[in-house]
Amino acid sequence: MERQGMTERQKSPFRGLKLVLFRLLRRTTVTLDGLTISCDPSLVPRSVATALIKGSYEAPERQLVADAIRPGDRVVEIGTGVGLVSLLCNRLAGPGNVLSFEANAALEPVIRANFNLNEMTPRLRLKAVTADGAPVTFFRNENIVSSSVFDRGLAAERVTVESEPIDSVLEEERATVLVIDVEGAEVGLLAARGMDRLREIIVETHPHIVGDAETEAMIAGLEARGFTVTGRIHKNVRLTRKV
Secondary structure, three states, X not given: OEOOHHHHHHOOOOHXXXXXXXXXXXXXXXXXOOEEEEXXXXXXXXXXXXXXXXXXXXHHHHHHHHHXXXXXXXXXXXXXXXXXXXXXXXXXXXXXOEEEEOOOHHHHHHHHHXXXXXXXXXXXXXXXXXXXXXXXXXXXXXXXXXOEOOOOOOOOEEEEEOEEEHHHHHXXXXXXXXXXXXXXXXXXXXXXXXXXXXXXXXXXXXXXXXOHHHHHHHHHHHHHXXXXXXXXXXXXXXXXXXX
């Protein structure tokens, strides 16, 4: 199922004008999905601020999350970014029902700022999530969307990050929904046995990092375990299982 409507809205010819006016007025916040999000240049890289102002930041993921999450769901998010999707999950599932992981500790100030702007407090752990819970090497890039546990040959700071095992996290949280955007690491994580407890998975795939074959095998593996693809917007996929 391919969703096109949001993409067409993002291609509005007025986006460029909006960006110019926004910066001329020196605004430091933007409203997306009813949430107030910082685009303060002291907190947010310019490329991310541009996407926020245009409304394109994580737009496909936000749409699939809005379609999937129900009140009372227990949500684990892996890859918090600036915290926008985490806040959306919190609003949909309810306070106390969202646990977010972010391996890039440099993002904590903007995440906390966005939580405060919206008077919400999704739980945040500045850790990676892995199959075994061992420390992991993380390649931290100034462009946050390029930070990854994979060495992509980009200019990046190499840091060691503590992690938690995905199966334990999902069990302890009694998770029903997993939202995951981890720049290629999804292939290993979505093979974990803990997927069998979930009703919904929203994943951003990265075939340009791990390859088309690996991505297709990952989705086929989840389908073999009872999931059905119920939404797809570009690289973002929603998989649903009857429980």
